Amino acid sequence: MNITLFYHSILSDWNHGNAHFLRGIVRELEERGHQVQVFEPENGWSLQNLVEGYGKEKLDELQAYYPGISTNFYTLKSINLDEVLANADLVLVHEWNEHELVKRIGAHRANGGKYKLLFHDTHHRAVTERESMAKYELTHYDGVLAFGQKIRDLYLQEGWTRKAWTWHEAADTSVFYPHERKDFEGDLVWIGNWGDEERTAELHEFLINPVKELGLKAKIYGVRYPEHARKALADAGIEYGGWLPNYKAAGEFAKYKVTVHVPRRPYVEALPGIPTIRPFEAMACGIPLISSPWDDAENLFTPGEDFLVARNGEEMKAHLQTIINQPEKAKEVAARGLETIRNRHTCAHRVNELEKVCQELGITESKIYLTQKEQILNEE
Incomplete structure (x- = not known):
């Protein structure tokens, strides 16, 4: 055609x-x-x-x-x-x-x-x-x-x-695929834009606060972070990396033990079944993923197996500790997510x-x- x-x-x-x-x-x-x-x-x-x-x-x-x-x-x-x-x-x-x-x-x-x-x-x-x-x-x-x-x-x-x-x-698996993991540079990496204040509270509850409270070594990439957001990252000890070309994300995922997904509020409240592009790409790279709540209404994945689900900040902290401290569990979650991407997405x-x-x-x-x-x- x-x-x-x-x-x-x-x-x-x-x-x-x-x-x-x-x-x-x-x-x-x-x-x-x-x-x-x-x-x-x-x-x-x-x-x-x-x-x-x-x-x-x-x-x-x-x-x-x-x-x-x-x-x-x-x-x-x-x-x-x-x-x-x-x-x-x-x-x-x-x-x-x-x-x-x-x-x-x-x-x-x-x-x-x-x-x-x-x-x-x-x-x-x-x-x-x-x-x-x-x-x-x-x-x-x-x-x-x-x-x-x-x-x-x-x-x-x-x-x-x-x-x-x-x-x-x-996922574009010609670019998003598992890279060789050697020595980790940190515990958690997150790639996403701040985004019109559509998930500010959620980013604090499921990302910034857990990292701070657990004392994790973390790095965040993205654009349009206002001054108050950058201040919150610095206060939590999170390194801010600015814009990351999307095609370099797979290489960054390989340097960290875990990533998270924090969907924007419109998708959670009004558009069930739409995960957006980020979790597809993360799972395609073979990194364990933990997500804040969203309704997989179209059965794209098996929540709890392809990725872990944290219903609140306390559960996010518990899941992060599990993935970081239990390498076999981390491998299991990453492998399931990767398999589902390759078979369906x-x-x-x-x-x-x-x-x-x-x-x-x-x-x-x-x-x-x-x-x-x-x-x-x-x-x-």
């Missing part, structure tokens, strides 16, 4: 977790012989912040982990959809795009576009910013890919689309699901499932 993707960015993961999943999906599609083009806005906020804070050399570093990764920059004023979509079989448009772009691509599809057109939602804004999401004009789209059943159902209930599929995120699994959606939409099977000979010819 010729596949065109409109996303906020594939080059930058600065405060932009969707890039993690997108990179793995693009690589998997290309390995199967599909022709993939990504379009992202010129001067997008994530890439701007990355370059301003860390320099363009980070884009060169990305190539070492994702050889050949590329994008096409556009502006709403200059983009020529007739040219961009001339040969497309499948077009995916992400929910972080401008309303105007979403509308124009839909209009292009209605005016003779031969491709199948899907909207891709990977955020909680369908619940928390419903008015804004309702303004997306999806009349001429063939359906929605939603990263959780609850969001999929909402699109259908609100009449925003006629068809919708659940398409969870997953890789980008290859998600591309399999996408191919079934394409088949349901009526795309010719010979385009969806390329023969080995066709894949070789495409690579040449």
Whole structure:
């Protein structure tokens, strides 16, 4: 297939977790012989912040982990959809795009576009910013890919689309896999952004306070940490590492004994079944994971076996002591989580699901499932 993707960015993961999943999906599609083009806005906020804070050399570093990764920059004023979509079989448009772009691509599809057109939602804004999401004009789209059943159902209930599929995120196991562990540099590592005060109390209860009270050696990576957050980390004796390129996370996980997952409040309260990308990646790296409460309503994992669940701060402290002081238990939890990821939650699994959606939409099977000979010819 010729596949065109409109996303906020594939080059930058600065405060932009969707890039993690997108990179793995693009690589998997290309390995199967599909022709993939990504379009992202010129001067997008994530890439701007990355370059301003860390320099363009980070884009060169990305190539070492994702050889050949590329994008096409556009502006709403200059983009020529007739040219961009001339040969497309499948077009995916992400929910972080401008309303105007979403509308124009839909209009292009209605005016003779031969491709199948899907909207891709990977955020909680369908619940928390419903008015804004309702303004997306999806009349001429063939359906929605939603990263959780609850969001999929909402699109259908609100009449925003006629068809919708659940398409969870997953781990890109070409980058997220267990690295050799030698000497640990500390006890706990956490990778995550502070995030609009959506989990401030939870971060104190399940992360900062337990580390402080147990006297653990810990390091935290992420962006958008306000002054009060950095002060709290320093007070707890936690080292703050700033932004960490996502593709380096696996190497960091290998230096520590445990990590935790602290979901944002909208996912816990209004969107059960959506773990977001971080726990997929942590488990794929073979590090034991302890999570604050979230409802695995879609049975993605086996809580208590793939990862441990702490219902409150005291349970988090108890679980941390268990993992740190009982190496065999730590290995058992890590192995179960890794096994579940490899069996069910890789980008290859998600591309399999996408191919079934394409088949349901009526795309010719010979385009969806390329023969080995066709894949070789495409690579040449």
